[in-house]
Structures are given as structure tokens and as C-alpha cells.
Amino acid sequence: MNPKLRSVLFWIHLVCGLVVGLVVAVMSFTGAAIAFESQIVDWADHDARHAAPAAQGTPRLTLEEMIAKAKEAKPAAQPSGVTVSPEADSMVTVALGRGAAVYVHPYTGEVREQGAQGWRAFFHTMEELHRWLAASGDNRAVGKAITGVSNLAFLFLCISGLFLWWPRKWTLRSMRPTLWFRRGLKGKARDFNWHNVIGFWSLPVLVVLTASGAVISYRWASNLIFTLTGNEPPAAQGPMAAAPVPVPTPAPGTKPQPLDAQFAAVMKQSNAWESITLRLATPPAAGGQGGRGEGAPRGEGGARGEGGARAEGAPRGEGGARGEGRGGPGGAKGPQASAFTVREQERWPLFATNTVSVDPFTAQTLKTETYADFNSGRKLRTWLRFLHTGEALGWLGQLIAALASFGAVFLVYTGYALSWRRFVPRRRVQAPAASTVAAPPAVESETHAA
Template sequence: MSITLRKIIFWPHLVSGIIAGIVIGIMSLTGVAIAFEPQILAWADSDARRVQVPSPDAPRLTVDELVARVRAERPKAQPSGVTVYPEPDSVVLVLTGRSEGVYVNPYTGEVREQGAQGWRSFFHVMEEWHRWLGAHGDNRPVGKAITGVSNAAFLFLAISGLYLWWPRKWTLRAMRPTLWFRRGLKGKARDFNWHNTIGFWSLPVLIVLTTSGMVISYKWASDLVFKLTGNQPPAAQGPAAAPPVKVPTPPEGAKPIGLEPLFAEARKQVPAWETITVRLGGGSRPNAPQGQQAQGPQAQAPGPQAQGPQGPRPGNGPGANEPRGGGPQALTFAIREQGGWPLFASAQVSFDPFTGNVLRTETFADYNLGRKVRTWMRFLHTGEALGWMGQLLAAIASLGGVVLVWTGFALSWRRFFPRRRPANAPAEPEAAPAEPETAL
């Protein structure tokens, strides 16, 4: 039996799919489940986010007063960030941990829990399975390693599958079985048709999802993005953070001016602002406790925040690049502009906490090419880089991944355990003249 390049590629394709197929199926299914998380939470949480405006000219409590109310009512919950919205009837979101938070009525100071707790719990479970296969604690690195290898296998399956799909003859008869669904097929012929058709049309999106997943999972892949664009890779995995902002030494006895004046100045920086978020921890005197950097539920490496109406999706929030200790620190505000591009971008404005002076303004346009590409990769992975249309494409391709796993296993089973047909049974219709067929 002659050995051809097609057969050489086919068998690693088949074996990789069998070994990693179950994990790929789990990651694909959970990817579908969390594709529209921001929109679903915004819809389910809409009532909890609205307040009754006492009157058109009703005074609002200051941001400092709102944070103080949260500290008083939640003594064990340390506020880690604040997000404000431009609508008069919108609450103020005060983060109290990595992803937890409470809503505060800006007129009365009433502290309320976030709504849609059932949905939040569902998405939390889906994200744990998507990233760590549901592992917790010390087992998470193992889960992360398995999903990372499986994602790499999926990328190999996508690329090798394209070669196996490639028709020997570019004729309509040869290509029809692998370009669109055919009616009346059963068994092996149906699985072959579905596997190749779905694989072909999902291929571009799957390559983007798996390639960006590689960059998120492995530091060497993240560093490669910077090297290929001619930039120095950062020490930590993820987009390179801007250097710390140096704050002029304040006079002896000077105290921070508070959050409210800084929010007022932040509004002036981007008049058409959509959300303004600050991570707490900066602006303190030496040796004061620092705020914590939050990690995104879908990205294993930080990036600029993608915010929906329900609040910021944790990522590389303001304050994440601040020095820890050693003197006064700037407070950095992430300001999202209405209709801004890219959709995930925000202006990072750093203020002197003692004077309110702007120390640095950084926008997406100021990033070097490596940082831009690396940030795009993070949000292409979830589809959010292109808005709801990108999320829809990611969801459809992920759903296609589930079907590819199913049909791939079915084709593999029939290859290794063929079913015997009675002598008088009609032959099963052929799916395509080309062999060997792809699996997974």
C-alpha cells in the first residue's frame, strides 16, 4: 500500500481528534453558552440597574459618599473599583472583588445586590469549564494545561482538515459533497457530508478563535506577537502595560482630594463618554493597601476592559499597572467613548490624586503595534472585537465545533468498528469519491 501525503496528514488528524475531541467539545459548547454573556446580563439585570429619579434637578451623592456607604454596609467587602454611567436613572457600580459588586443608588445611597444572580452563576460555571474544565484551587493549572493543549490540537485539526478537504479536482461534482448539505443521506455518508461542510464554512472563524486562544494560553505565543511586530515582549503575559505614572511629591500633610473631583475631570476628557471606571488602590499614602487587579473570565491574559451596560468586564483595569508601594500613586480612569473604535478601546487617563492634574492620557492609538495586535487577539477570541456580529460568528463557529466533534467520532467509530451489512442489504450511498475521509 503506497503512503501518500494525504494519508500522512490524515492519521495525525484522526488521532488528535480522538484524543482531544471531548475537551474540544466541552470548550466549544461552553463557548456557545458564554458568547452573549454581556448582552444577556444587561437584559436580565436591567431592572436592578435602574433607580427612580426624585426630580430633574435632584442632587446626587458624591462618589466618595457612595463608596463610604458600601464600606459601612459591607464591612468585609473591600471596594476595589467604581463605574459610573451617564444616564440619570442608572445606578453606580462599586466592585467588591474580582468580579463581584453591588449597585448603589446615587440619590439615596441605597446599596443593593446585583440582579440576574441565576444567570451570573450559570456563566460563572460555564467559564470555569471553558478555561479550567471545572477545576478549582490547586487543580486549575492542570485544567488550564489540558485546555491549552486541546486548543492547540483544534488549531492543528482546522489546518490539516483544510488540506484533507482540498479536492483533487475542482469540479462541481467533486466539490458538492463538501460544500453544502445534501438531503437523504444517512450514516457514514451523512456524517462525512456534515463534517466537511461545517468544517469548511467554520474554518476561518475557528482558526481565529484557536490562534487567539494559543496567544492567550501560552506566553511564548504572546511574546511571538510582539516579536513579529518588532516590539519587545513584556515581562508578564498579555498586552504590555504602560510604565507607571510618576506622581509629584505632595507637600507635607497633603491629603488626596477624593474621587468626586477626579470623576468630574474625567468627564471633561471625553465629553461623549459611555462609562468611566476607576480601580481603587492608587492615590494613597506610602504603605497603604493596594487594589487588586482583576482577571477576565474569558481571557487568561489581561487587556483593556470590554464593558457592557451591566458594568466592566474585568480585564486590565485602571490601576493594574500602578506601582505597589513606594510613594503616592496615580489614579487611572478608563473612559469608554460612545461609538469609539475599536469597540473595546478606552482612554486611560491618570490623575494626580492630590491636585487633580492630568499626568498622562493614553489611548489605543498610542499603543505600539505589538500591544495593539495582542489586544485585538484577546477580544477576537470572544468575538467582542466586532460587536454582536462578531459574537454571533464566534457562537456559530463554536456550535460547528460541537458538530465536528460528534461527526468526527462517528466517522472514527465506523472506521475502526465497521458494521456488517446483510448480504441482501442495499449499499450505503457514497459521500464523495475522495478517500480517506476526514475525521474531526
């Protein structure tokens, strides 16, 4: 690289890092902290989600009765989703608006609060910091703008850092100091070594995390994915955006089939399902879009709840199913299908789910959409969403994402430390007086002159 161009790039890299470094450190630390949120919450919440089976012969409550039990326990909340699991001892999850849910015993009607409240509060705080620096009210948009710009700046720092690191000579001797940690180093040499080594090994992951973060944060970046793959961008931002499925107009006075009948229709066509979630219709007065339920996904672009209730163990950010009822996204009118999100045990990609749209009046399946049915733009967009959290590659991907995020904290620290030493150099320590006395007069004068 041309020395002058390298110098200009260096100073841009340095100034950019100084400006956004603190925000990047907060986002990196919180990103590492929430890497295993779903596994930790599911583990800590196990006892609350499971109960001893009822006595033999006890009839199972209908889903409508379970929802009524949840409303009775939480009269101020609006049920927004229902999740069922195949295990005999699993409670039924009823999502209640934004960020809340209860567990209902399918035989006794017992209503339980969500467990792991301490963990949930911790992860909630980390998520708020990660998305918009824990800002509230009108300041939330400002916080989101700051994190979005800082994320883009960090992407630039990663790419520019690669050019600055690029060795003039590709020899093992010249590259060794930047490929692994060296013992015995202190001060500037140590910080320089750490900055280069951590940056080198975490660079590919950090580029993926920041690029996917931009796609999540900005509509233009999300649309660009569809444009580059030759597909029309969807009307709504997000990997799971899909048009609602219309329902043939029923005869006057026709009532919807019971929810159990609709669930049964979905179960028949699902292979070894792990969970099935139905997004319930939410009256406009209650918020329209519903909310995030038990373990529900962290939504797109910082929103908590792009979809309905998340099934146990489901990936964060996974869009919930739309319920039948008063129009759909974009203000669609007329009866809409009950859209079920089905998570099967054997699936690829790991975040894949099936959306089964059912006619609520006949319990007949109208449409089944799987990951294979997505166009290339939607597939790539979905991959980027779950690569951002590492969940696309399971626990190993989450671990790699967490380590890279934690490494970014040290990149910020060493970057600030190197900048401090550059702008605020340490004063030279004068030689002890005894040495001056012992030195010959000629040498002493040379020392002082230096």
C-alpha cells in the same frame, strides 16, 4: 499531496482528534454559550442598575460616601473599583473584591445587590468549564494546561483538515459534496458530508479563535506577537498592560483630592463618554490585585479579573484602570496616578477605551492614552483578545464566533462517528431465507461463497 504523506497526515489528524475531541467539544459548547454574556447580563440586570431619580433638590452623595455605604452593607468585602454612567437614573457600581459588586443610589445611598443572579451563575459555570474544565484548587492549573494543549491541538486539526479536504481536481462536481449539505444521506455518508461542510465554512473563524486562544493562554505566544511586530514584550501579559504613571511627590501632609473632583477632571476632557471606571487601591492584605466587579471582564489566560470593575456593556477581558496608592504593577513605589478607564460612545475599534491618569493630589491630568497611542504589537495583541470572543466586530462578530463554536461541536461528533465506523464496522446483514430458497442452486452457492 503525496498519497503516503496524505495517509500519515490523516492518521495523525484522526488520533489527535480522538485524544482531545471531548475537551474541544466542551470548550466549543461553552464558548458558544457565553458568546452574548455581556448583552444578556446587561439586559437582565437593567432594573437593578437603574432607579427613579430622587426628589428635586436632594443633594447627591459624594463617591466616598457611596463607597462607605457599600462597605457598610458588605463589611467583609474590600471596594476595588467604582464605575459611573451619565444617565440620571443610573446607580453607581462599586466593585467588591473578586467577582462581586453592589449598586449604590447616588442620592439616597440605597445599596442593591446585583441582579440576574441566575444568568450570572450560569455564565460563571460555563466560563469555569471553558477555561479549566471547572477544576478547583490545585487542580485548576491542571485543567488550564489541558484546555491550553487541547486548543493548540484543535488549531492543528483545523489546518491539517484543510490539507486533507483539498480536492485533487478543482471542479464544481468534485467540490459540491463538501460545500453544502446533501439531503437523503444516512450513516457514514451523512457524517462525512456534515464533517466536510461544517469544517469548510467554519475553518477561517475557528483558526482565528484557536490562534487567539493560544495567545491568551500562553505567555510565549503573547510575547511572540510583540516580537514579530518589532516591539519589546511587556513585563505583564495582557493587551492592556502599561506602566504606572508616577506622580510628583506632594508636600508633606497633602491629602488626595475628593474622588468627585478627580472624576470631574476626567469628564471634562472626555467626548460623549458612556462610562468611567476607577480602579481603587487595594491593600496588600486584601489581595493586592483587587478583583472583578459588576460585569467585569473575563481576564487574560483564564484569570477572572485582569482589571477592575467593568463599565456597563464594556467588552469582556478589557483591563481595568489602576488606582493610585501603594505602588503599582511590578512593585513600583511612591504615589501613583489614579488611572481612569473611559469608554466613549463613538469609538473605533469597538473595544477601544481611553486611560486617563490623574494626579490624585491636584486632580490634574498627567497622561491620556488611547488606542492610537499603542504600538503595533499591543494593537495586534488587543485585537486578538477581542477577536477571540467576537466582540471586536460587535454583535455580528459574536454571532459568527458562536456559530463557528457550535459548529465545532458537530465536528467532534461527526469525527467520533466516522472513527467508530472505521474501527467498529457493522456486520453485514444476511439475505432473508426466502430469497435463498427462491434462488437457483448455482446462485445460492455463489452467495454463500461470497
